[in-house]
Amino acid sequence: MGANEEGTLAQLKSIRTALVEPAIAAHRGHIVKTTGDGMLVEFASAVDAVRGAVEFQRSMAEQNTAVPQDQRIEFRIGIHVGDIIFDDNDIFGDGVNIAARLEGIAEPGGICISDDAYRQVRGKVEIACDDMGQQSLRNIAEPMRAWRVRLTGHGTSAVKSGLAMSQPQVLPPPDKPSIAVLPFQNMSGDPEQEYFADGMAEDIITALSRFKALFVIARNSSFTYKGRAVDVKQAGRELGVRYVLEGSVRKAANRVRITGQLVDAATGAHLWADRFDGGLGDIFDLQDQVTESVVGAIAPAVEKAEIERAKRKPTASLDAYALYLRGLARFYQFGNRQANDEALRLFNSAIELDPEFASAYGRAAFCYVIAKINGWIPDTANSITEVKRLTQRAVELGKDDAIALAASGNALAFVVRDLGVGAGLVDRALVLNSNLAEAWNFGGWIKIWLGEPETAIERFARAMRLSPVDPWLMAMRAGTANAHFFVGRYDEAASWAVMALQCSPDYLPGLRISAASNAMAGRPEQAHEAVARLRELSPTRLSNLKDVHGPFRRAEDVARYEEGLRKAGLPE
Known part of the structure; x- marks a missing residue:
């Protein structure tokens, strides 16, 4: 307005006529009043309100792509569900005030909705939302939880090189049954047990991924939902799966309780739910029960022999297994040298307790790969000798352990420079478990090195x-x-x-x-x-x-x- 009042006002009127009013009318909304550069709109349905807002903001974003940044008009939208008072063609009440305050904390070009509105639209509108947590709103007595509607994933996004690449947000499910196992909640009240809950979910992913009849999302993608309030329908759309498994682990003294529920990501319907109680010494039996029940719910035709394979335990030593899980928690921090050193130490400690723990040998060898990628170790004889020792034991002990074989194959190829043996081990891992994403990744790099x-x-x-x-x-x-x-x-x-x-x-x-x-x-x-x-x-x-x-x-x-x-x- 400061640069060009008349031009800005004309542009604003044009936007209202071409975009705002049609979007509101299409979704059965009613413009109560305009307020300078804003307006108050009432809908009978929260779903209609959100759909109308999303349609409008996406149309504005598309229109603005050809407009210089300093000439763009961008709107903020706040949406709330609440009682209102009609009086003399106007509406009043806390519901109106809260919507106005939510508009104030929205990003330019964005949409902010209250928790009440989110509960009304969750699973009914094809959008993703980010939890903004408790927000203190001006002149509103109590802090309120708010959600930011994610409008990305449509159109193209410019990248630094000047090239462009489309990045769709929603993935279509594959033809065969597909599942994502979300991180299990740690209900123990002890942050130190977080690794235990993570390990339970990871073991179920590993067991399920051995079934060639299933398409299983890898642990690293599922675990991006850790610590977030998750709408399973949203997770299903973002990961491209038909089913989502969620659960919790509660550990107290020497007892553990695991709960799990399988949800149809398309409808939100619960297909299966169960609770498993037992002593810590029976933890692997409990894992087997959870795995078998899930598979029985979504793929009843899977052969009994395949179910028996999914029950295979990684180690008989619970203490070694706990060290292994702690090592994984550090291992997945990747580019952190201290974390990588700690992961190697924990994997070696697990091996000391259980000298036949194949996956621990494979992961320990892979720590040397991470170190070499980052230039933390030179191409020394000592590191090569150690990788040879670790991978030899991993392969001897884990002839049917896809994780051990894949990690060992990559370490042999990259650190030892034995491309032939390394490629063979990764290919064997893929035969054993065609759903192991890291094996496909390792195999891709080896194919590059092979030409x-x-x-x-x-x-x-x-x-x-x-x-x-x-x-x-x-x-x-x-x-x-x-x-x-x-x-x-x-x-x-x-x-x-x-x-x-x-x-x-x-x-x-x-x-x-x-x-x-x-x-x-x-x-x-x-x-x-x-x-x-x-x-x-x-x-x-x-x-x-x-x-x-x-x-x-x-x-x-x-x-x-x-x-x-x-x-x-x-x-x-």
Whole structure:
């Protein structure tokens, strides 16, 4: 208004006529009054109100894409459900006041709804919401819980390189029965037991994923919902599954209670619910009961032999298993050196208690992979010897343990540079468990090193579909970038590199492939930016690149990679 009052007013009237009024009318709303640049609208249904608001904000966002930032008109919307008083063609009451205050805390172009409104629309409107927690609203006595409507996932989002990539929010379910196991709630009141609840959910995921008749979302994607109020319908849409399992673990003294319920993500109907009580010494039997009941509820035709396989216990030692779970909790922090060192220590402690714990050997070996990726260990004989020892034991003890085989295969390929054996172990893991996202990810990288980039792209795509919101997504995307790079598709490689760095801006393999692909695509500015950040994080030079990049079998791949990095400005 300060720059152009008449033009702004004309634009505002045009928006009301073209977008606001049609959206309100289409969803049976009634404009009570206008208030300068705002308006008060009443709907008979919260569902109608939210749908109308979403339609309008998305239309505004689309219209604004071609408008310079300083000339855009953006609206905030607040929605509440409550009693109102009609008087002289106006409405009054706390319900109106709260809606107005919610509008005030909404983001420009956003929608903020009260908890009362959220309960009315949950599962009925195709949207996702983020919990904003308790909000203190001006002139409202008690703090109120509020929700932010997520409007992303439609259209395209610009990425730093100037390329664009569509990122759909909703995934269609696969043809076969599909399930996501959400993190179990720790009801013990003891934060130290959080790892125990996490481990229970992870074990059920692992057991279910052995069934080839099921499509199982990987642990890392399911666990992005940890600590959040989750609408199972929303989770089902975001993960692309038909069924969602949620539950809780309550531990007291030497007893444990596990509850679980299976929900149809399309309808919200509860298909199965049960409670399991037992002593800590019977924890694996309880896990078997939960797993068997879930599978029986969603895939009754699964053969008995497959059910018996799902009951297989990772170790007979509960203490070793507890150490292993603690190690996993640290292991999944990835780029943190202290966490990786602690994870290795915990896995080794688990091995000391149970020398036949195959998965612990495999995970310990993989800690060396993380260390090598980040340049924390040189290519020394000691680390190679230790990885050989760990992987040999993992394979000896876990001939049918897909996690142990996949982790060992990747460690042998990357640290020991034994591509042939490493590739064979990952392929064996995929035969045992075709739902193991990390095995598809590892297999993709190995195919790159073997000089088979097109096959690598297929493997990364499978990994990302099985675990679409995985914390390791940056590795899957960076791997896809590498694969496109080695077949000469530099623009696509640069685009995937940008997406990898969106997940983790300081991911070293992502920075390296971003630098090389942008340089080869003729974008020196982006290439130099990536190299500058890479050099800030790690003293990388072309001469020591072999210590951190993969064991490429083809000399032409090494030459192409080094050419890109040299063009990007990486010193010799």
